Amino acid sequence: MKFSLYQASRKGGRPYNEDRLAYASSNSTLLLVLADGMGGHAHGEVASQLTVDTVCRLFKDQAQPSLDDPSGFLLEAIYSAHEAVNAYAVEHDLPEPPRTTCVACVVQQGRAVWAHVGDSRLYHFQRDRFRSHTRDHSMVQQLVDRGLINEAEAQQRVERNMLYNAIGGFMLPDIEVSDPVPLHEGDLILLCSDGFWDELTAEEMLAQLQARPLREAIHLLMDTAEGRGGPRCDNLSALALRFGPEPVAG
Template identity: 40%
Template sequence: MKFSIAQGSRQGPRPYNQDRLAYSYHRHAILMVLADGMGGHQHGDVAAEIAVKTMVEAFQRESGPMIAHPAQFLREQIAQVHDVIENVRVRKKLSESPRTTIVVALIQHNKLFCAHVGDSRLYLYRNGLEEFQTQDHSVVQSLLREGRITAEQIERHPHRNKIYNCLGGDKPPQVELADPMPLSEGDVILLCSDGVWNTMPAITMAQHMLAANMQDGVTRLLDDADAASITVGDNMSAIAMQWGERNTAPLAVSTLDLPDDGATTMLNQAGAMPNPHALDLTDDEIEKAIADIQDALGRTRQHIKKEEF
């Protein structure tokens, strides 16, 4: 595999940044994940951090050398994020569960597998044009699908920022999976939070993804989003990857040069103003919450196997 990849995040006009994003890759597979903590609930940044770390850890644990069942992996691991968030809520005695969106891309065997919950998006660009886009789990998108509003009415709709599907909270998430998509030379995959796609025309986003250098493309994308969000807006985050054996970007990665074991991971925790109301949650506590869920699932699987015999 050969690709170039870049990520970035901006705080925007918000008092602190609740977005979290990361990518991880080894010789045979790549994972990209972005989570947007929901500001209408307490500790959205914690939910987003749990989401990213849970997915990266699962990828590193189960992709040896590749994920056996990609769609099942995405569905089950995203559902587990919800359980880990609830575990943390109980441990920390929180009055409500932290909440977050998530969008995940998994690439292996020259195919893109993706899943999402909420309104963080994945775009696939081919030859400079939008080939695929995830559909938001939002009130206005639902109304649009039902023909009750027009696309032009979305921007002025009073519920344009409300989503009905997330990780954390009383209801288990409905994980939406896209059909596997074969990748072509030069394809660009973009994951971004609503603070990005909500600020500029779709054609402008596509033009930024034509950049020969993905870091330049992501920087320009975030610059435009930041400029459009001087007084009103959201945190803005993006990961972009250009695919192809003929990739000549200065920072292009060829996984043929990598060892068979071990993964390279880049976490972007959005260096910005610290959250004064941040939950005191260490990496070790997150690891323990993830391990608890894994242990519980392991015991459940063993019990099922015994019943089958």
């Protein structure tokens, strides 16, 4: 199976970066993971780092060389990350646990399965079309789901990034897990934080990712997102996977 990977992260207009991302692999299985520490809570960068570290550590322990149950692994790993964040809060006598979003994907035997908490997204592009992205666990998305507002109206709501679901805190995260999805040559998997996707359309992402090697495409997309975000641009991160050969650099 031939594939390529690229990841990048910027702090945007914020004083520091609370996003964390990583990938890990065995001989037959690949893990991608991204977490975005929630800025409304102290130590968000700790929560995101603990989440990425915990998921990667469990992957390395269990992918020997493949995972028996990728969906079950994702559930276990994210719940373990939640426990690690809360344990950190107790150990350091914090008034409340820090919080983070998370999106993680396992690729094994030509299929991908992913899980997420919060509004960090996974996009799936199939050759020349946008296939799907994960559903945000936000207050505004609940209004869209109920038919009270449409997607265009949701983009204009100032509270669109208010989340009801996170890793860390006194409630267990409600982890949403996908069905396994077959991957074919030319497919793209993109994990990204809200500072990235909030400023870009799926069509813009696909146009760049199709036409250029991942490194070039991700940097161009980040330039666009950061420029649109302006001086108060959020942290922005992306981790992209392409199945099949890279296009020739333009």
